[in-house]
Amino acid sequence: MRDRPVVVLVRHFFISLFDLGILSDEGAESLKRVLLGILALAIAAGLLLTRVFMTKYGMLAGAAPEAYAREVVADHAFLMALPMWIVAGAMSLVGQSLFPDETDFRILMAEPLSRTEVFAAKLGALLLFGGLFVAGSHVGLLPVAALTLMGTANTGSIIAAAVAFGASTLVASLFAALGIVAIHGVLVLLASRRRLLAFSGAVRIVVIAGLLLALPLVARLPASAGAFEANAWWLAWAPPAWFAGLERWLLGDTTRGMLAARAMAATIGAAAIAVFAYVRLYRRFDRVTFQSGGAVRSPGRPPRIARWSRGAPVQHAVLRFISLTIQRSVLHQGLVVGLLAGTGGLVLNSLLSADWHVDAEADTAAVWTLLWAPMAMVFLSVPAIRLALSVPLDLHANWIFRMAEDVDGRAEVAEASVRAVLALAVALPIALMAPLQWWVMGSGCLVVVLVEASIGWLLVEFLLAGWRRVPFTCSYIPGKGFIPQMCVKAFASYVVFTFATGLMLQASLRHHAVAVGLASIFGATAAASRLRRARHARQTSLLFEDQVPSDVTPLRLYAD
């Protein structure tokens, strides 16, 4: 049984879903430690969540059944949204492996395996993968769910309530998984082979960015009892609300019929598209897999050589390399977008929490939020983009940088990396927040932007002072330090940085002379750091992986 081809294939596909294909053995070991650390943090967060809900339901113990029911529906929407979020995130991360692809066709069809076995194995691996996340997320939330179901003010049958909740949350997770499969299925069938990678990368960017930006909204669901009672308009557009409605409908609440109908229609629709895509691909595996692709760009377009400015050619080469890699490498796109959207989500949460009513006191709070938000984004984005530049692309291909290294080139490589981080992690967040700042602060925001930019520049120079690598060319070894210590240090730095810079920006807004002074000091310090970095870079050779292009590597099925 264990050695049957389908079982072997299921195991292979399942393991491949966890294989990022970018890490050395040492890096993979280190990643395991990081994942264990994250798991420990998730368990701790689950316990904290239980504690929070215990307090809430303790207070509800003496409440009227109506008040209790009102809170339960909102909390259940939240408890369904979390597994949906986790499952959708996990499925979109392995989006390129949801369907058998060209590699499978070329390698597996040459073996004595039937198409049915390949597809069955792929489906089996996906079921295992999805099931793992569905089960894991539900087990983690079980204590909280039990707490909400066993409240003393619950007048109905606990078993019926548990069955309704269990069925609804499982259907919700199924919808999340099928939704991602359906999106990729449509892409596989419609996109040409060459565009498929770019399109699936783009879809992944949108899904990851959407999920991360939705996180603050998910976190607000427990506070939306009033919206459920008033049948607010946005419930029709919030999938977790559909499934919370389904649960209520299963328990006999006919006022939630529309939400329940939406939940069922969405799940059946996603399932139908996913099944259609699988069946279609199964029948036309060879034709769909090898359908001809268009060119990346139109042939008539001239090369971009002329656009390149004179001087610092290595810097321009590396900047262009960074830009093309972020545009085309699914992994790096996902990292950059995921990390930036994560910081965006944090800021969005604060902006949603801010009081935007225009009276004197609230205005001060809104201004403070707008001064804090860009600095928080900059503080989180700079190390995040630095991390994205550290994740390797193809270690064996870096020999060309080693062959062409020269003294001035070292400084230019560092400069290119700094400029990329400045553009993505400083200029972009500041530019995104500037219109909102203009709306609230008026033209006074210009001096604030000046100070923000100088602080961001200094932070980048500080964090990249010892940068000695060409982006994407060295092994990435995550979690080199002690994880809890790193978390505490990072959190303390974040609090100190955002608070201190917020105060500086507040002072700058009140007194423009302060703004000019601060911008001058930070700008001069950053410029001095830049000169020192360039001098240091010239004297130190670039850091490369000790891997040469003649080294033999094992075949990595499903590696990007």
Place this chain on the structure above:
Amino acid sequence: MLQARGLTKRYGGLLALDCVSFDLHPGEIVGYLGPNGSGKSTTVNLVVGLLEPTAGDLSLLGLRAADDPIAYKRQIGYVPEEPYLYAHLTAGEYLLLVGRLRRLPDRALQTRIPELLRLLQLHDSRYTSMTAFSKGMRQRVLVAAALLHNPRLLVLDEPFSGLDVNAGALLRTLLQMLAGEGRMIFFSTHRFDMVEKLCSRVIVLSSGRIVLERPVADFAREGPDCLEETFVRATGQRDFAPLAREILATISGG
């Protein structure tokens, strides 16, 4: 002239290359032969400057690699055994990256890149990402990248691997012309036919040591298959018939 003197490379306890010395003169194409694991790729990596020798010395046109590795590497064009390149780029983008890293002027790149793409029959695919390229197409991109800065020494590790007959013939002719213009060509391969057609001298390596160094013309005078027979003798290979029989017996269940 390229001079290698007493090149030795150890990987931990493993002696990969043991005191290898040879010269390569301008206009010369040297074939570097050896069985798998004999140290050919290690030699190539030392010659192009990707590895540092444990002992020994390399100099090119009077420049010692140990004294000025940057100036030394600037004179070299390299085609690796496997077509490792950044496949998410188009061929033109990759060549532009390489040209910029080599600090070639814009004007030179504007003319050389499209011309090289056209001459190497990559022009039609110039806007296509190299993820869709065959091994032969990638090999041609690497050849273009190695020639872009007009190097004095060309180091090729199995350059004909993946090339079709026409592309192979073009590369062979090109190498002969480059040698005719005084370039040095160091050519590591398993293909005796290419060595006989292309090289002026052959160096045979076995277990990290040079076991044979002779002009190719000597073999041609001694008759067909002479190079292969000499190689088998020099590298201490045994008669393969018994080994082939053992394999046959194994697969037929005997």
